[in-house]
Amino acid sequence: MQEICEHLKQVTNPEPRTPHGCEECLKAGDDWVHLRLCEICGHVGCCDNSKNKHATKHFHQTTHPIIKSFEPGEDWAYCYPDERFYESLPNA
Numbered sequence: 001m002q003e004i005c006e007h008l009k010q011v012t013n014p015e016p017r018t019p020h021g022c023e024e025c026l027k028a029g030d031d032w033v034h035l036r037l038c039e040i041c042g043h044v045g046c047c048d049n050s051k052n053k054h055a056t057k058h059f060h061q062t063t064h065p066i067i068k069s070f071e072p073g074e075d076w077a078y079c080y081p082d083e084r085f086y087e088s089l090p091n092a
Helices: 006-010 021-027 056-061
Strands: 037-038 042-048 066-069 077-079 084-086
Touching: 021 042, 021 056, 037 056, 042 056, 056 077
Parallel strands: none
Antiparallel strands: 037 042, 037 066, 066 077, 077 084
């Protein structure tokens, strides 16, 4: 059984604030590669393969630790502070 990190207690399963794309890229008219959902506040940001890396920037600005893939068919999650990957979010 995979160990879980302390940050999972902060997960709120929020609704995405911008369900159609990266919040900042949509405002700027920019493109992204893949999307990530902040599991604390619902911010949708672009991944680190995107030129703007808004999901990681959101973590650095807010310290919200857990993101989840916001791509169809993907259920994985990641904890930034612990650098821990989850195939899916365990019951937090």
